[in-house]
Amino acid sequence: MSTTRQFCTFSLDGLFFGVDVLNVQEVILYQEMTRVPLASAVVRGLINLRGQIVTAIDLRRRLGLKDRGSEVLPMNVVVRTGDGAVSLLVDEIGDVLGMSDECYEAPPETLTGTARQMVTGVYKLKDKLMLVLDTERAVDLQNPVQHRASAKIP
Amino acid sequence: MNKDIQKQLIEDLIVESMEGLERFDRELLALEKHEGGAETTNTIFRVIHTIKGTAGCLGLGRIEKTAHAGENLLSLVRDGNVFVNGALISGLLALSDTLRGMLRTLEQSGAEQDSDQAELLARLEALQNQESTPPPPVKPAFGLFDDDPLPEVEPVTAAAPAEASAPVSPPVPEPAPVPLPQAAAAPTVRSVLAATPVPAPAANTRPAAPGPIAPESETKTSVADTAIRVDVAQLDKLMNLVGELVLARNQIVSNTQQFDPAALLTAAQRLNIITTELQEKVMKTRMQPIGNVWARFPRIVRDVSNDLGKRVRLIMEGQSTELDRTIIEAIKDPLTHIIRNSIDHGIESPERRHAAGKPGEGLLSLRAYHEGGQVNIEIMDDGAGINIDRIKAKAVEKNLITQDGAGLLTEREALNLIFLPGFSTAEKITNVSGRGVGMDVVRTNIEKIGGSVDLHTEVDQGTTIKIRIPLTLAIIPALIVTSGGDRYAIPQVSLLELVRLEGAQARRGIEQLCGTPVHRLRGQLLPLAFLNCEFGVGDAPDMSSASDDLVVNIVVLQADGRQFGLVVDEINDTEEIVVKPLGKQLKGIACFAGATIMGDGKVALILDVLGLAQHANVVVETRDRAPLNETERSNSTARDARQTLLLFSVGDDRRMAIPLSMAARLEEFPRSRIERSGGLNVVQYRGQILPLVDVAQHLEPGMSPSEADPVQVVVCTEQGRSAGLVVRSINDIVEETLSVQRQGGSRGVLGSAVIQNRVTDLLDVRSMMRSVDPTFEESAA
Numbered sequence: 046m047s048t049t050r051q052f053c054t055f056s057l058d059g060l061f062f063g064v065d066v067l068n069v070q071e072v073i074l075y076q077e078m079t080r081v082p083l084a085s086a087v088v089r090g091l092i093n094l095r096g097q098i099v100t101a102i103d104l105r106r107r108l109g110l111k112d113r114g115s116e117v118l119p120m121n122v123v124v125r126t127g128d129g130a131v132s133l134l135v136d137e138i139g140d141v142l143g144m145s146d147e148c149y150e151a152p153p154e155t156l157t158g159t160a161r162q163m164v165t166g167v168y169k170l171k172d173k174l175m176l177v178l179d180t181e182r183a184v185d186l187q188n189p190v191q192h193r194a195s196a197k198i199p
Numbered sequence: 200m201n202k203d204i205q206k207q208l209i210e211d212l213i214v215e216s217m218e219g220l221e222r223f224d225r226e227l228l229a230l231e232k233h234e235g236g237a238e239t240t241n242t243i244f245r246v247i248h249t250i251k252g253t254a255g256c257l258g259l260g261r262i263e264k265t266a267h268a269g270e271n272l273l274s275l276v277r278d279g280n281v282f283v284n285g286a287l288i289s290g291l292l293a294l295s296d297t298l299r300g301m302l303r304t305l306e307q308s309g310a311e312q313d314s315d316q317a318e319l320l321a322r323l324e325a326l327q328n329q330e331s332t333p334p335p336p337v338k339p340a341f342g343l344f345d346d347d348p349l350p351e352v353e354p355v356t357a358a359a360p361a362e363a364s365a366p367v368s369p370p371v372p373e374p375a376p377v378p379l380p381q382a383a384a385a386p387t388v389r390s391v392l393a394a395t396p397v398p399a400p401a402a403n404t405r406p407a408a409p410g411p412i413a414p415e416s417e418t419k420t421s422v423a424d425t426a427i428r429v430d431v432a433q434l435d436k437l438m439n440l441v442g443e444l445v446l447a448r449n450q451i452v453s454n455t456q457q458f459d460p461a462a463l464l465t466a467a468q469r470l471n472i473i474t475t476e477l478q479e480k481v482m483k484t485r486m487q488p489i490g491n492v493w494a495r496f497p498r499i500v501r502d503v504s505n506d507l508g509k510r511v512r513l514i515m516e517g518q519s520t521e522l523d524r525t526i527i528e529a530i531k532d533p534l535t536h537i538i539r540n541s542i543d544h545g546i547e548s549p550e551r552r553h554a555a556g557k558p559g560e561g562l563l564s565l566r567a568y569h570e571g572g573q574v575n576i577e578i579m580d581d582g583a584g585i586n587i588d589r590i591k592a593k594a595v596e597k598n599l600i601t602q603d604g605a606g607l608l609t610e611r612e613a614l615n616l617i618f619l620p621g622f623s624t625a626e627k628i629t630n631v632s633g634r635g636v637g638m639d640v641v642r643t644n645i646e647k648i649g650g651s652v653d654l655h656t657e658v659d660q661g662t663t664i665k666i667r668i669p670l671t672l673a674i675i676p677a678l679i680v681t682s683g684g685d686r687y688a689i690p691q692v693s694l695l696e697l698v699r700l701e702g703a704q705a706r707r708g709i710e711q712l713c714g715t716p717v718h719r720l721r722g723q724l725l726p727l728a729f730l731n732c733e734f735g736v737g738d739a740p741d742m743s744s745a746s747d748d749l750v751v752n753i754v755v756l757q758a759d760g761r762q763f764g765l766v767v768d769e770i771n772d773t774e775e776i777v778v779k780p781l782g783k784q785l786k787g788i789a790c791f792a793g794a795t796i797m798g799d800g801k802v803a804l805i806l807d808v809l810g811l812a813q814h815a816n817v818v819v820e821t822r823d824r825a826p827l828n829e830t831e832r833s834n835s836t837a838r839d840a841r842q843t844l845l846l847f848s849v850g851d852d853r854r855m856a857i858p859l860s861m862a863a864r865l866e867e868f869p870r871s872r873i874e875r876s877g878g879l880n881v882v883q884y885r886g887q888i889l890p891l892v893d894v895a896q897h898l899e900p901g902m903s904p905s906e907a908d909p910v911q912v913v914v915c916t917e918q919g920r921s922a923g924l925v926v927r928s929i930n931d932i933v934e935e936t937l938s939v940q941r942q943g944g945s946r947g948v949l950g951s952a953v954i955q956n957r958v959t960d961l962l963d964v965r966s967m968m969r970s971v972d973p974t975f976e977e978s979a980a
Contacts (some may be wrong), residue, residue, distance in 0.1 A: 069512070077801060078802075079611060079685060079794075079801060079802040079803065079804065080685060080736075081785060081788070081791070081804065082683075082733075082734030082735060082736050082790075083735075083788050083790060083814075084686075084784070084785055084788060087784075088784055088785065090802075091781075091794055091802040092802065093796050093800055093801065093802050096796060097779070098779045098780075098781070098782075098794045098796070098802055099782070100781070100782035100785060102784065128782060129782060130782040131782060141592070159310075184783075184784065185783075186783075186784045187783070187787075187870050
């Protein structure tokens with residue numbers, strides 16, 4: 046008997062990602078943002094989420110992917126983290142998918158770079174792969190990711 | 200008995216008793232000074248009687264017994280059988296300390312702990328027999344930051360068992376029945392509001408104080424600290440407003456089904472009014488008079504001065520000045536510390552004071568007042584003042600600065616050394632102060648709540664410490680500016696003034712000093728930072744451009760006692776903003792204090808002025824804006840007469856001044872807006888009719904009225920009434936020691952003084968207000 050986990054999926058530069066639905070607070074359309082000078086380039090700005098101020102992190106930049114064209118407005122995936130809500134900017138939102146453990150596999154050793162730190166596993170779908178994103182790590186800008194590139198993630 | 204009920208009752212007892220004991224201390228000190236009559240004695244008696252009664256009901260035998268011993272003594276005092284003297288007061292204060300200690304133990308452990316009160320009981324009994332022995336050498340000892348001098352509650356192990364169990368209750372008849380204390384209770388309800396847990400600022404800074412170590416009570420906030428009293432009427436008003444809020448919501452919700460723009464507009468307006476009012480009322484519930492904190496100071500002053508063999512008179516002014524609860528909590532410890540410092544370092548011993556030709560009794564004065572949306576607290580002593588050379592020498596000795604560095608320091612910088620960690624000039628370490636863990640903690644705590652500390656001293660004249668703190672933390676007034684297309688909020692606290700330079704003025708106004716831009720502000724160099732460049736969000740205004748529409752907006756800010764100018768693209772308006780924290784990802788940026796949501800729903804960042812100044816590297820030494828010349832300095836015997844004045848000129852270059860606190864706003868009206876009403880010139884101003892008085896004409900009725908357009912107006916507000924003073928031009932704002940040289944004299948003038956080397960008349964604003972509003976009360980002046 047295999048257990049299934051549900052993932053909120055989205056795409057980024059042709060890649061297909063999923064985050065555990067339990068970590069997702071809501072998904073909203075593009076919001077106007079206030080840029081934060083002097084902040085890391087990963088932080089795209091601040092959005093007003095019903096009176097709460099939420100930091101928006103550009104996942105493309107966070108994962109070291111190339112910037113999206115200015116004609117595409119990103120979507121906000123608002124995730125709950127230990128430090129309150131944080132919005133992840135993604136290209137497109139997909140469905141909520143239930144995944145069974147059978148198609149799970151740890152990320153290949155050959156996967157390196159920034160992505161290696163945040164991708165905790167891969168689900169093999171019929172036509173594509175879904176990368177599991179660790180939201181806590183994705184929003185934690187304190188840890189210099191590059192320095193831990195060789196660390197193994199269980 | 201039900202455990203929960205018992206627990207609730209004990210909590211009530213603690214809250215009630217702590218309040219009672221505070222009153223007890225206060226009244227005792229009044230009694231010592233022979234102020235207040237029989238009522239004072241009765242109040243003191245009642246407090247102890249209530250504690251005894253309640254403790255007895257709850258089966259708290261030890262507290263009951265201790266209070267009982269005190270009650271016996273007090274009944275003799277009340278009946279005039281025992282006379283009031285220092286020993287009696289000290290004994291009774293020791294009683295209140297002991298009771299406080301027992302209550303605290305009770306609160307922490309939930310039960311009475313064995314502790315030995317035999318010594319106290321014996322002392323109280325001895326006092327009943329009025330033996331003419333000097334008071335036993337039981338003096339409360341202090342830690343630097345201990346909230347209360349702790350009683351000598353000895354650990355159980357130290358108590359001789361035989362003594363502890365010995366019956367000590369003195370053979371005194373039961374006291375006469377007293378009026379029921381409950382009947383005297385004020386018509387207030389104690390609502391245990393879940394006050395925001397105050398991060399006890401002392402907790403992390405509390406030095407390891409020797410002497411009786413405080414039980415680790417501060418780890419948990421005491422119930423007495425988390426409860427406040429709120430007027431029932433206040434609560435009723437709140438409830439009414441909430442009711443209206445619900446109605447407004449219903450209207451809006453029902454409107455979403457059948458859309459009716461007109462109804463929605465009305466509902467939105469109602470919602471706006473209700474919310475504003477609700478905000479005000481809730482804030483008001485959180486507001487407490489500063490006197491609540493000050494209530495403990497007479498006691499502290501008495502204890503510390505007795506300890507040090509000094510005589511100090513404490514004057515408190517402005518106790519009713521209100522502040523947010525969190526701020527009251529936060530300033531408690533810094534204030535206590537400053538007071539102890541003033542008595543220890545500031546005020547000299549009676550002998551030295553006599554030698555210096557001062558009265559033997561030192562003067563310590565506390566003053567609180569509102570100014571510009573902030574609360575100022577001044578702690579003033581007439582002691583020895585601070586010797587700058589000694590500070591420098593001490594700082595060199597302690598390796599805080601180098602010998603060469605000391606020579607370069609200005610007076611103000613040297614004074615600021617005492618705020619460095621590890622600094623103390625005390626020659627001997629007393630148990631009051633001198634361990635060098637003081638003023639830096641004071642400053643850190645004050646700055647943590649967005650306040651500032653300023654020190655002013657004169658050798659042999661005394662020291663004044665001025666603390667400026669915001670009224671509240673959650674909602675602050677701020678100036679909104681735009682730079683690079685984004686809006687930023689600058690807390691009003693750090694704002695000094697706004698300077699606008701246009702065209703040629705702008706090109707000349709900004710000069711380069713080895714690549715550093717500066718502006719000459721009234722002859723003083725003001726370093727500049729361009730917000731656009733600092734944030735990399737746009738270009739600095741092009742100074743070389745020949746066009747006449749070049750505009751430079753400089754926001755003059757103050758950080759850490761230093762000034763700098765921030766050049767922004769646009770200055771929008773002042774607004775009350777709600778401070779919201781930033782996420783962890785942005786915590787590292789020192790330039791931002793938080794963010795807020797503007798009226799249009801967009802987010803704006805709040806600038807942290809100190810962080811920004813450090814980022815831009817622009818903090819320089821503040822010079823006194825208007826340095827006093829030497830003759831004036833020697834004339835100014837009244838040290839405390841420093842006032843902030845608004846300078847303006849009227850008529851043919853006549854210079855005049857009024858206290859800045861009287862000026863509500865400075866406005867400019869086009870002449871076309873002036874209307875006539877009841878023989879007066881008036882303008883419509885903020886929904887009201889504002890009468891205008893031409894100052895030149897008022898002073899010299901023959902003068903022809905000024906024809907300038909637009910009209911420069913100083914809006915003055917007194918006793919809720921406003922009037923506009925028409926002047927020729929607004930000149931400056933200065934902080935000055937006023938030495939009024941010529942009293943009275945001509946009409947409408949209080950006197951004249953030399954300010955900035957020019958003769959300046961002080962305008963009698965109240966007489967001016969009366970001329971437009973005869974009902975204006977003179978008595979209030």
